[in-house]
Amino acid sequence: MSISSTISPDPLESVDAFRVRARAWLAENMPPAQMADRTREGRFDVERVLQRRLWDGGFAGICFPAEYGGLGLPVEYQHAFTEESMPYDMPVSMNVPTFGILAATLVDFGTHGQKLRHLPAILRGDELWVQFLSEPSGGSDLAGCLTRGDRDGDVFVLSGSKIWSSSAYVSDYAMCLARTNWDVPKHRGLTMFIVKIHQPGIQVDQIRQVDGTMEFCQEFFDDVQIPVADVVGEIDDGWTVTTRLLVHERNAVGGGSPFTSGRSTGHESTSDGDQLVAIARASGVEHDGRVRELVARAHVDQLVRSQLVDRITTGVTTGKMVPPCSSIIKLFGANVSIDRAEIGLELAGVEGVTWPSGDDPDPARVLGQASLSRQGIALGGGSNEIQRNIISERVLGMPREYAADREVPYRDVRRGPSSSSRRSTT
């Protein structure tokens, strides 16, 4: 397998020279950015093609190790590329979770063989990855995992269910956390596996969300055989892998990941604010003092969010802040999104909640719809409440919460009556 891309950058190339080369290449090769809904059917096929184009052009995986198909360059090169890529349609849905979370975790914990098999394929756009962590029995208590991985010779036999995996139905591989030892306390009996999603014994159901989208999935495992060679990290030490995966997740979602490329890296333009401005103008209220204050506040919040991303990223990279500080970005970002949804709903007014029949996507209508699922960002990737626990305990050093399952063999831990593999429908 050839893992070198077609153009190797000059190792001495400066960021500026790289930027100039990227600018020219982007103009030549990438289609202009489009406003279309990124979650619509077929979008992932489009992104796979775009990612392949980046690979062929020598701009895929800018911060990934060169040994596994990346460019092995410092983050400044990625920032320059992202800035230059703003006018173009980029495969940004692949940033989270594939590049920023799963590929990043594979870089940290994968064996040489695992990395060689998967990283170049990921960077070519051939493999989309997701994480199978949450379970129907409980979202925030990730280590309270009930999915079983029972050893049988050279394989583990996987049974149970996972939930809230985004776009699993169109993805290829997952990192899946399962309990492989029930005789030790909960964090010590978990193992992380690489799981091929579309295979016999795995059923993937799409979940309809309040905004009508069908991106989230639930998976059911019925005695799926996983080779021992697909264990990530050590057997029974999957929690170490999970912890790192979650750090990558918070970085990627918050916009502080070096492994994501293109628009959704948190350094957003003012386009969000522009939407509010457009609605205020359309309603003829752009001179109303209260409207102006709301728009200004949303604008300031976005600005401060990206300044905070820069600060925390610098802090963690330079070792002046501990890695759990990424929770600061996550919690702040969620609050800003929720506040903005509230401001959007206020500005949208009646047009945000009723509209003429037809499919014409009026901006006010989009804001009204979006407000229904605004809490999603405060739940996914660790709820706001979990982030507050992390910040208070691991950043500020405050005492940890009492946990009834600490130092208890997991088979003896009490579970609620609703700990089944089916989603509750009430």
Add this chain to the structure above:
Amino acid sequence: MELVLSDEQEEFRQTTHKFLGAQSPISATRALVSSADGFDRAMWRRGAELGWVSMLVPEALGGGSLSEFGLADLVLVAEEMGRLVAPGPLVPTNIVAFALGRSPAGGEHAELLNALLAGEAVASWAHAESGRGWGNVATTATVDGDHLVITGSKQPIEAGAQASHLLVSAQSGDGLIQVIVPSDAPGLTATPMGGLDLVRRFARIDCDHVRVPMSAVVSTADRAHDDLELQMLVAAAVQCAETVGVVSRVFEMTLEYVADRYSFGRPLASYQALKHRFADMKIWLEACCATATAAARAVAAGRPDAAELVSAAKVYIGPRATQIIQDCVQMHGGIGVTWEHDIHLYLRRATVNRAMYGTPSEHAERIATIAFGVPA
């Protein structure tokens, strides 16, 4: 606040920290509460020897800084002063020195500038006018022969009654100008005002046909508007850094307090209801640091988005800073609302800062003007 400092800056920050800790502990600040000046002139002179007034003035005129941009160093002083709610007219004196250093007529004022740099004199920036909103000036300057005649009222003016000179903005026949006026000029009266901050003094300045020579002009009509805008950006950036120092210290001492204090047999810090509030305060505090840093950097480097970033910092930090401190008062319980506890000194400083150099609402309107492309 700024995460990455040069070795020189870090050394300077530590020197400033130690100096303030030794020369200006909170007990010394409390002792100044009933003094007329609100600060110790001898200590101010020693601060000036450390460079507290030099940083925005070119080396050729006797100033100088460690960094390429002096503002990057000045915000370190401001933040350290904030951590101890130290007294001293840092912003007004620096703004006047900055204006004199930038003025094409600066040579006329070398003697005053030297006195300011040495800490022998302090100066005050008399721009605000009561009830008119930040930046609106009704004070007039009319030409009478080879003199200007200044008439109008300015308030609230920091260190207005302590300054030897005041930098006064006024409407001339050609537009806005800035003139430097000695505080003992006939017709000028400085009346001390009350205020929330126990040591930061403000005054009302009344100019009743105050005559100054033409050489007193620091900013002519062709540049005063831009000069005043830049002075505001610098003042607000320094003030935001001070507020960040204030809030950082309050947050630290409150975190220590809830770890040491027990109720129902366990530390206050172990209650999740309180832990979550600390997590919220932490993200707000880091956001304050981030936006204050970004604003200072943008102003220092003369970036085109400096005005936007300063207004964003003013909009964000003002209400957040007071909210964090008030929450910290709540964490302290009853002791937090006593005169005895130091937290009110911090709350006073942050509350006053919030309203100065444009209120959060006024800065939000500046942001809205940028976002909409039109003023209200």
